[in-house]
Amino acid sequence: MRDEGKRRVALVGTGHRGTGMWGKELIAECGAWADLVALCDRNPLRLERARQAVGVEAALYTDLAAMLREVKPETVIVCTPDVQHDDDIVLALGAGADVITEKPMATTAAKCGRILDAEKRTGRRVDVAFNYRYSPTAQRLKELLISGVIGEVTSVDFHWYLDTKHGADYFRRWHANLANSGSLFVHKATHHFDLLNWYLESDPTEVFARGSLRHYGRNGPFRGPRCRACPHAPRCDYYMDISADPWLDMLYEDPSAEDGYVRDACVFREEIDIPDTMSANILYESGAQVSYSLNTYMPIEGHHLAFNGTKGRIEIRQYERQRWTVPPADEILLMRNFTDIERIWVQHREGGHHGGDRVLHAMLFRPGMEDPLGQRASARAGAVSVLTGVAAVESMRADRSVRLDSLLALPSRPAQGEAPARKAS
Structure with a gap:
C-alpha cells in the first residue's frame, strides 16, 4: 500500500551514490515524507540488487520514459553518469516532475542551457545536490562572511587535495574520460566552484586555468x-x-x-584524457580574485581555504583523511586587522560530508524547512558552477582566459534564498 500523504519519488541511476545516499539513506532519514515508488537503471541486475539494498517495494524500469509515463512520480532523483544528466532531467521536467540531480548538473554549456530552458518552459524545479553547502563548517563560514567581520572579500585562496584512494577512484571509473565527465574541473570542482559562488554571493566572470595529466593514465x-x-x-x-x-x-x-562496466579499471589506462593536476585563477563580478587548485594523488584528503578581506582574514585547513590523528572538529582562524586571532571550533556531525548529507535530505523533503543561508541550490547555481569548470577546460586548451558570458547567457542572479517560480501540482 502506498502512503498518499508522502511525496512520490523515483530514482534513476542505481550505482553507489544513487542506491546509498538517495536510496537507503534517504528512506532511513526521510521515509516519513518520501515514498520511493520506482527505480530506473539500464542494468537490470543492478536494479534488482539496489531494490533489495534499499529495502523498498519499488517498481523497476530500464526505460525512463516508460517509468515517468506509468508511475507519474512527483520528484525524480537523477544519479546517472554526468553526460546523461541533461537528457534525464529534461525528460522528467517534461513529464511534470520536479528534479533533484547529483552534481554536476551537466557537462557542457549547451546542456546547462537546455536544462534551464526546460525548467522555465515547464514551471517545475531543479535542485542540485551541493551537499558541501550543508556541512556545519561551511555554514559557520557563511555566517561569518555575512556578518562582515572581515569587511569586503577581495581575494580567496582555495586548494583541494584528493588522496591516493579517493583521487585514484575517479581514474578507475567512467569519470576518466572527458566526454563522460567534462573532466574533474567539471565533475569534482563543481562542488568547489559552487561553494565559492555561494560564499561570495557573486558570479564568476572570467577564468584562466592550467591542467595536465602528470600521474595517472599513460604516466604509469x-x-x-x-x-x-x-x-x-x-x-x-x-x-x-x-x-x-x-x-x-x-x-x-x-x-x-x-x-560491460567494471568498477576496478586500471588507473594507468592509456585512453584516460582528463588532467589530474589543475589550477585556475577566477575573477568575480564583485572584484574578488580566486586562486584555486585541485590535486588528485596526495597523501592527504581535505582542503585549505582562506578569505582575505579589507578588515581581516578567515582561514581553515579541513582534514578529511590523513595519517595522523586530528580532533573531530574544524578550527576556523578569524584574524581581524590590528587585533588578536580568534579560534572558532566547529564540531563534525554524523553522516556523509560531516553531516551535510542529512541536512540536505531534510531541506529537500522535510516540510516547513527554512533556508536563511540560501543553501538550497537551484538549476542556475548548478549552471554557474558547471560553466566555471567548462571555462577552465577551454582556457586550458586555448591557453587564454575565458569569459563565462561567452559560453551561455544566464538569467539574472536571484536574491539569496529566492526560489524559481513553479507550477502547482
Missing part, C-alpha cells in the same frame, strides 16, 4: 584492463580488490556482465 609504469586478475597486482600501489568491499562488489561485479 605498467597497465592492465582492470585490477581483477591483473598480473601487475602484487607490485601496484593502486591495486583494488573489489571483492573486499561487499557493497561495491554487490552493485558492480556481477552486474558488469550485463553492460
Whole structure:
C-alpha cells in the first residue's frame, strides 16, 4: 500500500551514490515524507540488487520514459553518469516532475542551457545536490562572511587535495574520460566552484586555468584492463580488490556482465584524457580574485581555504583523511586587522560530508524547512558552477582566459534564498 500523504519519488541511476545516499539513506532519514515508488537503471541486475539494498517495494524500469509515463512520480532523483544528466532531467521536467540531480548538473554549456530552458518552459524545479553547502563548517563560514567581520572579500585562496584512494577512484571509473565527465574541473570542482559562488554571493566572470595529466593514465609504469586478475597486482600501489568491499562488489561485479562496466579499471589506462593536476585563477563580478587548485594523488584528503578581506582574514585547513590523528572538529582562524586571532571550533556531525548529507535530505523533503543561508541550490547555481569548470577546460586548451558570458547567457542572479517560480501540482 502506498502512503498518499508522502511525496512520490523515483530514482534513476542505481550505482553507489544513487542506491546509498538517495536510496537507503534517504528512506532511513526521510521515509516519513518520501515514498520511493520506482527505480530506473539500464542494468537490470543492478536494479534488482539496489531494490533489495534499499529495502523498498519499488517498481523497476530500464526505460525512463516508460517509468515517468506509468508511475507519474512527483520528484525524480537523477544519479546517472554526468553526460546523461541533461537528457534525464529534461525528460522528467517534461513529464511534470520536479528534479533533484547529483552534481554536476551537466557537462557542457549547451546542456546547462537546455536544462534551464526546460525548467522555465515547464514551471517545475531543479535542485542540485551541493551537499558541501550543508556541512556545519561551511555554514559557520557563511555566517561569518555575512556578518562582515572581515569587511569586503577581495581575494580567496582555495586548494583541494584528493588522496591516493579517493583521487585514484575517479581514474578507475567512467569519470576518466572527458566526454563522460567534462573532466574533474567539471565533475569534482563543481562542488568547489559552487561553494565559492555561494560564499561570495557573486558570479564568476572570467577564468584562466592550467591542467595536465602528470600521474595517472599513460604516466604509469605498467597497465592492465582492470585490477581483477591483473598480473601487475602484487607490485601496484593502486591495486583494488573489489571483492573486499561487499557493497561495491554487490552493485558492480556481477552486474558488469550485463553492460560491460567494471568498477576496478586500471588507473594507468592509456585512453584516460582528463588532467589530474589543475589550477585556475577566477575573477568575480564583485572584484574578488580566486586562486584555486585541485590535486588528485596526495597523501592527504581535505582542503585549505582562506578569505582575505579589507578588515581581516578567515582561514581553515579541513582534514578529511590523513595519517595522523586530528580532533573531530574544524578550527576556523578569524584574524581581524590590528587585533588578536580568534579560534572558532566547529564540531563534525554524523553522516556523509560531516553531516551535510542529512541536512540536505531534510531541506529537500522535510516540510516547513527554512533556508536563511540560501543553501538550497537551484538549476542556475548548478549552471554557474558547471560553466566555471567548462571555462577552465577551454582556457586550458586555448591557453587564454575565458569569459563565462561567452559560453551561455544566464538569467539574472536571484536574491539569496529566492526560489524559481513553479507550477502547482
